[in-house]
Amino acid sequence: MADGIDALCYEFGAGKSAIREQFERATKLKESGAENIYDFSIGNPYVDAPPEVNESIVHALELPSVDLHGYTANRGLTYVREAIATDLRQRFGGNYSADDLVLTAGASGALTSTICALTSPGEEVIVLTPYYPEYRMFIQAWHCKCIPVATQPTTFQPDVDAIERAITPCTRMVIVNSPNNPTGAIYDEQILRDLGAMLRRKSAELDKTIYLLSDEPYREIVYDGRSNPWVAGTYSDTIVCYSYSKSLSIAGERAGYVLVPRSVINHDRVIDAILGAQRVVNTIMPSIIQRVVGECVGAPAPMDAYTRKRGLIYEGLARIGYEVVHPDGAFYLWMRALEPDEDAFSDRAFEHGLLLVASNDFGIGGYERLSYCVADETLAGCLPAFQELWDDYGGYTW
Amino acid sequence: MADGIDALCYEFGAGKSAIREQFERATKLKESGAENIYDFSIGNPYVDAPPEVNESIVHALELPSVDLHGYTANRGLTYVREAIATDLRQRFGGNYSADDLVLTAGASGALTSTICALTSPGEEVIVLTPYYPEYRMFIQAWHCKCIPVATQPTTFQPDVDAIERAITPCTRMVIVNSPNNPTGAIYDEQILRDLGAMLRRKSAELDKTIYLLSDEPYREIVYDGRSNPWVAGTYSDTIVCYSYSKSLSIAGERAGYVLVPRSVINHDRVIDAILGAQRVVNTIMPSIIQRVVGECVGAPAPMDAYTRKRGLIYEGLARIGYEVVHPDGAFYLWMRALEPDEDAFSDRAFEHGLLLVASNDFGIGGYERLSYCVADETLAGCLPAFQELWDDYGGYTW
Numbered sequence: 103m104a105d106g107i108d109a110l111c112y113e114f115g116a117g118k119s120a121i122r123e124q125f126e127r128a129t130k131l132k133e134s135g136a137e138n139i140y141d142f143s144i145g146n147p148y149v150d151a152p153p154e155v156n157e158s159i160v161h162a163l164e165l166p167s168v169d170l171h172g173y174t175a176n177r178g179l180t181y182v183r184e185a186i187a188t189d190l191r192q193r194f195g196g197n198y199s200a201d202d203l204v205l206t207a208g209a210s211g212a213l214t215s216t217i218c219a220l221t222s223p224g225e226e227v228i229v230l231t232p233y234y235p236e237y238r239m240f241i242q243a244w245h246c247k248c249i250p251v252a253t254q255p256t257t258f259q260p261d262v263d264a265i266e267r268a269i270t271p272c273t274r275m276v277i278v279n280s281p282n283n284p285t286g287a288i289y290d291e292q293i294l295r296d297l298g299a300m301l302r303r304k305s306a307e308l309d310k311t312i313y314l315l316s317d318e319p320y321r322e323i324v325y326d327g328r329s330n331p332w333v334a335g336t337y338s339d340t341i342v343c344y345s346y347s348k349s350l351s352i353a354g355e356r357a358g359y360v361l362v363p364r365s366v367i368n369h370d371r372v373i374d375a376i377l378g379a380q381r382v383v384n385t386i387m388p389s390i391i392q393r394v395v396g397e398c399v400g401a402p403a404p405m406d407a408y409t410r411k412r413g414l415i416y417e418g419l420a421r422i423g424y425e426v427v428h429p430d431g432a433f434y435l436w437m438r439a440l441e442p443d444e445d446a447f448s449d450r451a452f453e454h455g456l457l458l459v460a461s462n463d464f465g466i467g468g469y470e471r472l473s474y475c476v477a478d479e480t481l482a483g484c485l486p487a488f489q490e491l492w493d494d495y496g497g498y499t500w
Numbered sequence: 501m502a503d504g505i506d507a508l509c510y511e512f513g514a515g516k517s518a519i520r521e522q523f524e525r526a527t528k529l530k531e532s533g534a535e536n537i538y539d540f541s542i543g544n545p546y547v548d549a550p551p552e553v554n555e556s557i558v559h560a561l562e563l564p565s566v567d568l569h570g571y572t573a574n575r576g577l578t579y580v581r582e583a584i585a586t587d588l589r590q591r592f593g594g595n596y597s598a599d600d601l602v603l604t605a606g607a608s609g610a611l612t613s614t615i616c617a618l619t620s621p622g623e624e625v626i627v628l629t630p631y632y633p634e635y636r637m638f639i640q641a642w643h644c645k646c647i648p649v650a651t652q653p654t655t656f657q658p659d660v661d662a663i664e665r666a667i668t669p670c671t672r673m674v675i676v677n678s679p680n681n682p683t684g685a686i687y688d689e690q691i692l693r694d695l696g697a698m699l700r701r702k703s704a705e706l707d708k709t710i711y712l713l714s715d716e717p718y719r720e721i722v723y724d725g726r727s728n729p730w731v732a733g734t735y736s737d738t739i740v741c742y743s744y745s746k747s748l749s750i751a752g753e754r755a756g757y758v759l760v761p762r763s764v765i766n767h768d769r770v771i772d773a774i775l776g777a778q779r780v781v782n783t784i785m786p787s788i789i790q791r792v793v794g795e796c797v798g799a800p801a802p803m804d805a806y807t808r809k810r811g812l813i814y815e816g817l818a819r820i821g822y823e824v825v826h827p828d829g830a831f832y833l834w835m836r837a838l839e840p841d842e843d844a845f846s847d848r849a850f851e852h853g854l855l856l857v858a859s860n861d862f863g864i865g866g867y868e869r870l871s872y873c874v875a876d877e878t879l880a881g882c883l884p885a886f887q888e889l890w891d892d893y894g895g896y897t898w
Contacts, residue, residue: 105618107770115771159561208782214782310504351565354568386754
């Protein structure tokens with residue numbers, strides 16, 4: 103009897119996901135009491151939230167219950183959106199206001215709402231490989247095509263010519279993510295400006311708006327005092343999706359937003375469509391979490407911790423001989439696998455207690471992603487296991 | 501230049517919604533300092549959350565930050581799902597387990613995920629008029645058709661024959677909501693059994709599963725010691741969507757779940773598809789809210805407060821002469837408008853400071869919905885305004 107289960111949803115829920123499989127493997131192992139498990143599978147901050155987070159929750163509990171726990175407007179509390187807009191103006195210039203913001207349940211909620219709102223079935227969305235695997239889902243769920251375009255070799259910077267070649271009359275959007283998950287690359291400002299100029303030219307040529315969707319959950323996770331270009335400053339039709347998951351270490355609390363700068367064509371219609379999408383997908387930020395964001399908007403990211411963690415793992419692996427990309431931002435290490443079959447390499451690493459994520463989920467082969475937002479002991483303790491893995495292979499086989 | 505805005509999203513975000521329009525009207529008026537505004541537009545509990553809610557938040561803050569604020573599995577923490585399953589077994593029998601539950605961001609998240617997971621574009625979902633307006637959005641967003649079927653006159657009970665006549669080879673699902681928003685009706689157990697028998701027969705005839713989606717946010721809001729039939733006990737392919745918004749008075753915190761009983765055909769595939777849909781729509785319940793649910797799962801609904809509120813408004817309006825349906829559950833009063841044009845009547849009521857919701861959003865004409873989950877002073881204070889409105893019309897004009 104036909105059960106009517108949607109094939110795509112089933113695939114998303116039951117199909118292969120390297121990240122989720124490794125996460126579940128790790129959870130099972132830990133529950134069984136296994137030791138010497140080094141889990142680098144998921145980007146779950148292993149750093150305490152700043153004290154402001156719990157303090158803001160305690161403050162919120164002083165509010166009358168019906169004010170604190172009742173419905174807010176779908177777009178979020180005005181004072182919270184004002185606090186965010188003020189912070190953005192101070193840091194990036196521009197004329198951002200509360201009316202340009204829609205609070206969402208994390209960056210995922212922001213991305214899925216925006217893609218739902220601004221695409222029609224059959225349109226194409228360009229992503230840059232290696233890319234965050236959930237993009238493909240957020241795109242296909244709205245019956246659009248996910249078009250992967252390779253970044254530049256070694257630097258993993260956007261290849262503007264390659265993106266231009268991939269643009270067709272069906273292109274509606276390009277997604278960029280800087281600092282990048284999984285490579286740790288920060289996109290170069292001039293390359294972003296070139297990308298913007300090209301998108302402006304192609305939009306005019308095709309007589310349609312091609313949006314730039316800037317997914318920025320790692321915006322505050324930047325090392326060595328480097329600057330991270332403000333993407334919305336390089337192209338007028340940029341929409342920004344942000345998350346406090348990483349900067350405030352509250353990934354489980356689902357706090358994010360969409361920013362639609364006033365420069366975006368038909369700004370008010372775009373906001374209305376995103377609000378409409380948000381009703382459908384129901385990615386409204388919970389009331390108490392809105393209060394947290396309102397109080398913590400300017401809290402600095404824990405860069406001391408991440409810098410220390412990056413040093414431990416990057417230097418440890420490079421010393422053994424692994425080809426690892428030096429991350430300028432985010433908290434992922436992108437490593438060339440010792441053999442070309444990244445799934446086989448993941449399985450072999452697993453035998454040594456190392457849970458890595460094979461790169462095919464990210465749209466390319468031959469690499470592994472390590473999330474190094476883990477305990478320092480894991481980062482220090484894993485190195486002998488990586489040495490054994492290296493010795494097993496005798497170094498790179500390709 | 502084509503901006504690519506999705507027409508449906510734009511309509512959902514900017515189009516007419518009687519509930520939202522009235523809510524915004526009321527907000528503006530209150531901000532302008534207007535007095536004697538009686539806002540019955542939105543179902544936002546005006547009752548304090550039970551003390552367990554804030555206590556559970558305080559308890560949660562004692563957890564290590566990375567445990568409390570980190571990602572949980574998408575389906576939710578195991579101990580929370582176990583607590584819910586135990587509560588369900590104790591109250592309704594059955595063999596419900598943690599594996600049958602997916603935690604979601606409110607009942608809306610549960611509904612949109614389930615409809616996404618179990619329908620294909622072009623299929624039909626039957627709703628019973630008057631129905632909760634968001635159903636239409638959740639259905640149309642997944643490119644399905646919303647098929648309204650009238651309930652029985654006066655009682656607002658499901659009309660099983662009418663539902664059967666509306667079933668076609670494209671029917672995938674019937675949504676029921678008891679206690680009902682907006683009528684306050686509790687569906688009769690025998691009628692639900694008849695509905696289940698008919699759905700079983702039609703499923704066999706059409707060789708496809710027709711799901712019964714039971715939306716139960718008001719399950720605990722039942723008056724006069726009446727019992728509320730357990731819908732999942734009347735039909736094996738029932739999927740339950742629940743929210744703690746009303747029972748715990750935490751509408752803003754987005755806490756709900758989907759229950760897929762083991763009797764549902766291809767149970768594990770259905771769960772996987774709902775988890776897949778949940779990744780797409782991102783209605784994952786925030787971590788701290790999961791802890792609240794885990795501790796408060798058995799907290800009783802504030803029935804004393806709602807019984808008092810129901811008495812104030814129902815008796816007050818009936819005494820004036822309004823035709824109002826006596827609610828057996830939920831916290832809405834369904835009132836026949838004094839003139840057949842419900843929009844015109846809403847506007848006239850507004851002149852007296854009364855914010856009601858016209859029934860056309862609910863799929864029928866000639867009625868108004870009042871949410872009486874408001875302050876007692878509003879319920880007592882509004883009666884002179886209702887009397888003036890009555891006098892204005894000189895009673896019913898139709």
